[in-house]
Amino acid sequence: MSDESQEPELPDDLRAMGQRLKDGRKPADSGGFAQSRLTPKQGSALGLAFRVSVELVSALAVGLGIGWLLDEWLDTRPWLMLVFIVLGGAAGIMNVYRMASGYGYAVGYQKQGDANKGGADDDQGTGSVG
Amino acid sequence: MAEKHSPLAQFEIKTLVPIQLGDIDVSFTNSSAFMVATVLTISAFLVLGMRRNAMVPGRWQSIAELSYVFIAGLLKDTVGSEGRAYFPFIFSVFMFVLVGNLWGMVPYSFTFTSHIVVTFAMALFVFIGVTLIALAKHKMHFFSFFMPPGVPMIMAPLLIPIEIISYLSRPISLSVRLFANMLAGHTLLKVFAGFVISLGIVGGWLPLAFVVALTGLEFVIAFLQAFVFTILTCLYLNDALHLH
Numbered sequence: 001m002s003d004e005s006q007e008p009e010l011p012d013d014l015r016a017m018g019q020r021l022k023d024g025r026k027p028a029d030s031g032g033f034a035q036s037r038l039t040p041k042q043g044s045a046l047g048l049a050f051r052v053s054v055e056l057v058s059a060l061a062v063g064l065g066i067g068w069l070l071d072e073w074l075d076t077r078p079w080l081m082l083v084f085i086v087l088g089g090a091a092g093i094m095n096v097y098r099m100a101s102g103y104g105y106a107v108g109y110q111k112q113g114d115a116n117k118g119g120a121d122d123d124q125g126t127g128s129v130g
Numbered sequence: 131m132a133e134k135h136s137p138l139a140q141f142e143i144k145t146l147v148p149i150q151l152g153d154i155d156v157s158f159t160n161s162s163a164f165m166v167a168t169v170l171t172i173s174a175f176l177v178l179g180m181r182r183n184a185m186v187p188g189r190w191q192s193i194a195e196l197s198y199v200f201i202a203g204l205l206k207d208t209v210g211s212e213g214r215a216y217f218p219f220i221f222s223v224f225m226f227v228l229v230g231n232l233w234g235m236v237p238y239s240f241t242f243t244s245h246i247v248v249t250f251a252m253a254l255f256v257f258i259g260v261t262l263i264a265l266a267k268h269k270m271h272f273f274s275f276f277m278p279p280g281v282p283m284i285m286a287p288l289l290i291p292i293e294i295i296s297y298l299s300r301p302i303s304l305s306v307r308l309f310a311n312m313l314a315g316h317t318l319l320k321v322f323a324g325f326v327i328s329l330g331i332v333g334g335w336l337p338l339a340f341v342v343a344l345t346g347l348e349f350v351i352a353f354l355q356a357f358v359f360t361i362l363t364c365l366y367l368n369d370a371l372h373l374h
Binding site: 014051054057058059062063087088091092094095 | 292298302306
């Protein structure tokens, strides 16, 4: 980060060292490092399955909770709960769809998702977050 | 099996110093003790590591700087330059979860990240904070977040509740992911370790090999889940700062 801001009055040996550091760093930066930082072993199928199930279940649980509370409040048991379970399931599927189609980990609407919708399948839900 | 050797006994909260505030039990527990240990470890690691502040870093300074640069780069990649103001928070979250996970890897220790109360409190804090940032920055425009542009108005009554549920599910998926990973991993370790004892010297070698492998895997998971928690926080922050 700080290697670009070399002050000009540095002694020669330090500048040489800075140059060496910069050279040493170059392959790492231009290579896979910058990318691999955002994709830490996302390929594992188990991890993906776990993420999918958590997204599904959490949205369903939120829908269930909202429906249940609204029912308590409006005294309409069980109708609102039934409606919100369906909505929660839809939200869960939407979460999974977003997660799996290049929107990154993010749940919810994202702008850059529209831009890369065309090539959505090539990156497995990560990497496009930058 | 005796109660003491249950695979879940390691998650038990034990009161160390009972404190009662009115009707609320705010005792200092083993969970609190490990949180304190985590904060002290992080402080010692960063303060002592940076003490010499050498131009050519030593080992500890190198690790401290690496962790800084790692999170700074992550924040820059996901949020952009506006995220810089939130770096202290993101860095603290990452270090707290990571060191908490790693403390949990010490035998006989307590893993506070394996408790849904802890992770959910953290996730809720992130969620509320991020929502407040978005409200402060975008005022009422924030609510357009729940209505993607280009959607016909007919869909709105269906889509807006779905989007709101999807938004509200964030703290749950954020906290459950960390909690479930730590809980499952540590339980699995204990179960396999129990097999080593019950199969004895004859058949115990296979589960022992599993325990060794799982311990390695647990270390990976400790890092990975801290990273995932942090990157999700960054992404939520990114959503809050630039809606669309």
